[in-house]
Amino acid sequence: MNADLLTQAAVSGALIGGLYALMSLGLSLSWGALENINLAHFMFILFGAYVTYQLTSSAGIDPLLAALIVVPLGFAAGGLLQIFFEWAKVDEFKSLIISFGLFIILQSLARTIWSADFRSLDQSINPYVGSSFTVGSVSLQIPLVIAFVAAALIAFGTQAVMGRTFFGKAVRAVVHDPDTAQAFGVDHRRVGVLLAAIASAYSALAGVLIATFQSLSPTMAVGWFGIVFPVVILGGLGNAVGNFLAGIIIGVAAGVAAVIWGPLSASLVTFSIMVLALLFRPEGLFTRKAAI
Amino acid sequence: MLEIRDLTTGYGRAQVLWDVTASVADGEIVTLLGPNGAGKTTLVNALSGILRPWSGQVLLNDIDLTATRPHLISQSGIAVVPEGRRIFPDMTVTDNLLIGAYNKRARPHHEGNVERIYEIFPRLSERKRQLAGSMSGGEQQMLAIGRALMAEPSLLLLDEPSLGLAPIIVENIFEVLKQLNQEGLSILLVEQNAVEALNLAGRGYVLEEGRIVGEGSSGELLADERLRKAYLGL
Numbered sequence: 288m289n290a291d292l293l294t295q296a297a298v299s300g301a302l303i304g305g306l307y308a309l310m311s312l313g314l315s316l317s318w319g320a321l322e323n324i325n326l327a328h329f330m331f332i333l334f335g336a337y338v339t340y341q342l343t344s345s346a347g348i349d350p351l352l353a354a355l356i357v358v359p360l361g362f363a364a365g366g367l368l369q370i371f372f373e374w375a376k377v378d379e380f381k382s383l384i385i386s387f388g389l390f391i392i393l394q395s396l397a398r399t400i401w402s403a404d405f406r407s408l409d410q411s412i413n414p415y416v417g418s419s420f421t422v423g424s425v426s427l428q429i430p431l432v433i434a435f436v437a438a439a440l441i442a443f444g445t446q447a448v449m450g451r452t453f454f455g456k457a458v459r460a461v462v463h464d465p466d467t468a469q470a471f472g473v474d475h476r477r478v479g480v481l482l483a484a485i486a487s488a489y490s491a492l493a494g495v496l497i498a499t500f501q502s503l504s505p506t507m508a509v510g511w512f513g514i515v516f517p518v519v520i521l522g523g524l525g526n527a528v529g530n531f532l533a534g535i536i537i538g539v540a541a542g543v544a545a546v547i548w549g550p551l552s553a554s555l556v557t558f559s560i561m562v563l564a565l566l567f568r569p570e571g572l573f574t575r576k577a578a579i
Numbered sequence: 580m581l582e583i584r585d586l587t588t589g590y591g592r593a594q595v596l597w598d599v600t601a602s603v604a605d606g607e608i609v610t611l612l613g614p615n616g617a618g619k620t621t622l623v624n625a626l627s628g629i630l631r632p633w634s635g636q637v638l639l640n641d642i643d644l645t646a647t648r649p650h651l652i653s654q655s656g657i658a659v660v661p662e663g664r665r666i667f668p669d670m671t672v673t674d675n676l677l678i679g680a681y682n683k684r685a686r687p688h689h690e691g692n693v694e695r696i697y698e699i700f701p702r703l704s705e706r707k708r709q710l711a712g713s714m715s716g717g718e719q720q721m722l723a724i725g726r727a728l729m730a731e732p733s734l735l736l737l738d739e740p741s742l743g744l745a746p747i748i749v750e751n752i753f754e755v756l757k758q759l760n761q762e763g764l765s766i767l768l769v770e771q772n773a774v775e776a777l778n779l780a781g782r783g784y785v786l787e788e789g790r791i792v793g794e795g796s797s798g799e800l801l802a803d804e805r806l807r808k809a810y811l812g813l
């Protein structure tokens with residue numbers, strides 16, 4: 288085994304791990320803080336990517352600038368869905384079933400709109416795809432570097448908001464005991480809707496970043512399960528920085544495994560990590576818990 | 580200050596409170612006694628917005644709380660120390676206090692108020708950054724009281740604050756309540772510990788099976804034969 292190849296795989300894996308983290312953060316927040324296992328996040332990512340593709344290919348907008356439209360759409364969609372979840376008094380299990388239905392419906396909607404063919408933004412309209420630079424013998428893809436930086440900023444920014452602001456403290460209080468939080472003035476519905484909207488905006492942004500360098504197809508969302516669930520579990524539900532570090536771990540593990548054992552081994556490895564995490568650290572690698 | 584008129588409420592279809600009428604005047608400590616399952620916690624929850632009243636009125640300084648959205652009740656001046664404390668175990672002591680100051684009226688003063696709570700309960704100030712769930716029961720009760728005070732209430736509701744605590748801690752907590760009351764805070768205190776509660780309070784009510792069955796000054800209640808048998812173990 289060539290050492291350069293392994294180094295390249297590890298570095299690329301770490302970079303794409305940033306994107307994995309961003310793809311997972313919405314679900315992690317939704318699951319950890321709202322107790323919704325909201326599979327619609329996969330569709331927020333998918334539609335984020337397709338709408339970016341559409342804006343760039345038909346209106347000629349730079350794909351990253353498309354985020355200015357796509358991210359607010361994700362924000363609104365996630366907020367509306369949460370209003371429905373609140374109204375329907377959806378619990379964790381029902382959220383899984385209902386959002387699985389949404390996943391199927393929206394996936395076929397994407398197929399109806401954009402067909403099952405691969406869609407991608409070629410270099411004439413997309414300055415990011417295929418661009419890279421090298422450090423030593425390692426090549427870094429620019430769209431992955433952008434995604435990594437965005438993911439890092441969002442992870443640490445989210446952590447700071449959760450830890451330091453009244454909104455963040457209210458979220459944590461609501462997670463534990465919504466009634467008591469309410470007795471102290473927290474409108475738990477409003478907090479939930481705002482948090483869900485932010486989470487969905489993150490997923491939509493992940494979609495934008497995917498569109499800058501990957502070919503899109505409606506079924507690609509199914510493939511994301513093997514990445515997103517391991518990252519969410521390993522990072523600890525609702526833990527933004529933990530989720531970011533878990534993204535990197537999963538990215539490196541999948542990248543290195545693909546080089547050593549071939550591409551098919553990647554999801555075997557990531558799922559194995561998830562199962563080990565569930566068995567030995569169900570609260571995730573990075574979450575601090577009370578002793579009781 | 581607080582006027583409860585013909586309040587009824589319950590859970591689902593099960594009615595628990597029947598036409599409860601009671602009041603707390605400005606600067607008063609009033610205690611609410613009653614056997615297990617009488618509905619004391621239900622009444623406290625209905626006052627603090629955890630449970631919606633079915634009918635009747637709750638007036639706080641002439642504002643009708645039954646028409647107030649639950650999360651706005653703390654803003655109008657009621658704060659609760661719930662049964663079982665219900666602190667947020669995975670959050671630090673300071674963050675628990677800050678949740679107490681969440682309402683719009685109290686929030687601008689949160690910095691000064693945190694310092695004040697740490698003066699009232701020095702044991703909490705030694706544990707500012709500790710997770711609340713890792714503290715002793717007594718410390719958690721102090722935290723629950725501190726959190727409620729952060730809301731800058733004019734009326735403090737306490738639901739069995741002495742439950743499960745060592746006598747010395749209970750004494751300390753009752754001392755704090757007395758002090759706060761002398762500074763003008765009105766208090767409604769639910770207690771199993773009837774003698775202690777009546778010694779602290781000026782007046783009391785007795786709740787049985789969701790109905791007020793007795794009321795009077797502490798002296799009258801302490802002298803009541805039936806009460807002495809039922810609650811005071813005398």
Ligand SMILES: Nc1ncnc2c1ncn2[C@@H]1O[C@H](COP(=O)(O)OP(=O)(O)OP(=O)(O)O)[C@@H](O)[C@H]1O
Nearest residue numbers: 590593595613614615616617618619620621622662
């Ligand atoms: N969440 C609930 N759902 C349904 N019924 C409840 C609920 N909480 C209390 N009850 C019922 O309401 C009645 C009054 O209960 P409550 O807790 O108010 O009594 P309490 O006077 O506070 O008793 P204790 O001294 O044991 O704390 C009881 O019959 C109880 O079973």
Ligand SMILES: [Mg+2]
Nearest residue numbers: 619620621662
């Ligand atoms: Mg009770």
